Amino acid sequence: MKGWIIVGVLGLLVLIGSGVAQQVPGQGFSALLCELGVTGSGTFVIGNGQVVVSIVDNGASPGGIGTATVTIEHGKSGSTHTLTYQDTNDDGMLDCGDTVLSVT
């Protein structure tokens, strides 16, 4: 079961890393926050370190709109994206339960 989650996360990250972030639904990224266990800023290693996701959360007013910088590294390549989110669960930071509005 855990393996399938990792495969799904890797698939999504490959999509993002391919430069088609604008086409990745925010909904997919919202699910990714839960799968990675994101709470604010942090670094998350997926698999055996094939993919490393670094998040710098700029915070949000509780219930408001926030932004975070997301860097995805896979092998020797990497990409940086700006994520805009609605702090749906009113805790002032990016975590599972928030709605990702856009990823650029």
Ligand SMILES: [Ca+2]
């Ligand atoms: Ca939140």
